[in-house]
Structures are given as structure tokens and as C-alpha cells.
Amino acid sequence: MRRALQLAARADYRTSPNPMVGAVLLDRRGNLAGEGWHRSAGSDHAEAIALARAAGRAHEGTAYVTLEPCPHQGRTPPCAEALIATRPRRVVVALRDPDVQVAGRGLERLRAAGLEVGEGVLAAEAEELNRFYLKQRRTGLPFVTVKFAASLDGRIATHTGDSRWVTGEKARLHSHRLRHQHDAILVGAGTVLADDPELSARLPNARQPLRVVLSSRGRIPSSARALRGEHLLDDGRNLPGLLRRLGEGGILSVLVEGGGQVHGAFFDQQLVDQVFAYLAPKVVGGAASIPSVAGLGAASLAAAWRLTGVRSEWLGSDLVISGYVHRDRQLAG
Secondary structure, X not given: OHHHHHHHHOOOOOOOOOOOOEEEEEXXXXXXXXXXXXXXXXXXXXXXXXXXXXXXXXXXXXXXXXXXXXXXXXXOOOHHHHHHHHOOOEEEEEEOOOOOOOOOHHHHHHHHOOOEEEEOXXXXXXXXXXXXXXXXXXXXXXXXXXXXXXXXXXXXXXXOOOOOOOOOXXXXXXXXXXXXXXXXXXXXXXXXXXXXXXXXXXXXXXXXXXXXXXXXXXXXXXXXXXXXXXXEEEOOOOHHHHHHHHHHOOOOEEXXXXXXXXXXXXXXOOOOOEEEXXXXXXXXXXXXXXXXXXXOOOOOHHHOOOEEEEEEEEEOOEEEEEEEEOOOHHHHO
């Protein structure tokens, strides 16, 4: 299964709005018969690729798949039926697919055909790999990541509005990877007016996210670089409603890049799933400098948003810290 997860990750988020899936087939002696991964929406599924490469050698063997095989006809044939036709002795999946067209029916079909089915192997790793897809399928809402670059005292700009650049080149390149991974990038009007950002992923062959700008009518000039290409303007008065519309449109993930008031609004409304904080070894100071997260904020330290699964990495002289927002936070408030 670990090999199947490694294969799935090779898709590098290019499968959206589909999940990233890998499959490994073993013959009856436990030798590799075939493997594959889903490369992009509309292309062959991982199971179909692995079965084609196995050329029948997986009969009476074992199939490892990172997500429940689909039982329905979509843009590609149903993978559950393809596995049944090959008849491996056992099919092992990491996770069930919460999509309404699957939702356990793929596993039921395999069992009904007489195949042994196992599930839950490396489930946590599979959950993290497809966290964007799983959140959207389970709730209808896209996965929300808040990202900011700040000084050690948590400032994203000076009191004069100077914000270029808080962090160094390595940190900025890392943040462009985040843009590539997400389906949409969201900023407020203040960020557009202050910096005129392009909001693109400036990496070779990168995916370009949908640009979402929160602005009241008429604040953003038509010449703004954020309005070039595919974009969406929204007044920002109903963030849950905006996220619902994005999810209904097939957007699996949104990268929120500011500024501080926008970040605060997402935190205050319990809409944040993950945080990436890029910290530079400098102090800005000043009561009027711009904080990384504004809004109402927590009333007590007990009510502060806690992160789990925290990771850190040095990027030159800057430090990036990431983690998932603890879902019990609202209970502490």
C-alpha cells in the first residue's frame, strides 16, 4: 500500500476534481504484476492502468488501491468491474470513497462477486494525501489553507504598508508550490490595491489557480493583474456561501493569502483547515504595522486555534511551520 500511495502522489494534484489514486497488483506468489496511478481528470484510472500492465498475472493475487474502486460508469469504465473480471483473490483499499456515487458500493460489489476485501491500511497517510478531495466530498466545501509570510513578531507589512519582501527567495518558491497544489487562491481588495499581485504559480508546468478577490463593487481597477485570466469577484459578505459555491463548482481547495483582515475573517468563522506560516528572522514592530491575522480573534488563550500534525522546515534563513486547525477549537471558545 505504501508503494500505491507513492504512485498516487506522482499525480502532483493534477487530477482535480478527481482524487489522486495509486494501485499495485501482486500475482499469486506475491510478486509485482502491475502498477499505475491516475494522472489527470478524464484519463485512465489507476486500477485500469495497473490491470493493463499486469496482463492477467494478477489472477488469484492481491490488489492494493489507495481509494475504493468506483462501481459506476463515468468518463472511464467502472474499476470495480475491471477488478472482478481479473479476479484477484483479495482487494485491499486504504480508504472508502465518500463520493455519493461510490460510498461503499464499490466494496459491496467486490464482496458480492466473491472477492475478499480489506480496508483501512495506511488510512491516515491516504487521508492526508487526498485531504482536499475528501473534505469537499464529505462536506460540499473546499479545503481551506491560510498562508502568510511574517516577521518574528507576526507582521506581514510595516505601518507604511511595505511588504516586499518579508521572506527570502526559497520561501517564496515554496509558497508557489502551494499555489500549484490548490484549485483557487483568494485575497482581499487591500492586497490587490497594495501589491497588484499576479496570483499565479510561477513554477515550470505549474497548475494555475482560479483567482478569487474579495471586493465591494468598483474598488478593483480593471487593469489589476489578479483579474487577468480566470477569476471571480465576490463582496466577501458571506464566506461560507462563497465556499459552498466554489465547492459546487468542483473547487476542492482554496489557498487564502490575505491580508490580515481576510485571514481573521476565515479564522473567526471557523473556516480554516490548515495553516502555512513562513517566518523571517526579523522584527518589524510598531502598533500600526499589519498583523498576519486580524479580525476579532480568540477571547482567551484557551480559545486560541491549536494546530495538530505540526511540521517545520528551514528554507534558507526562513522557517515554514504548518499544521491542521484542531476541530475542537470552537468548543474551547
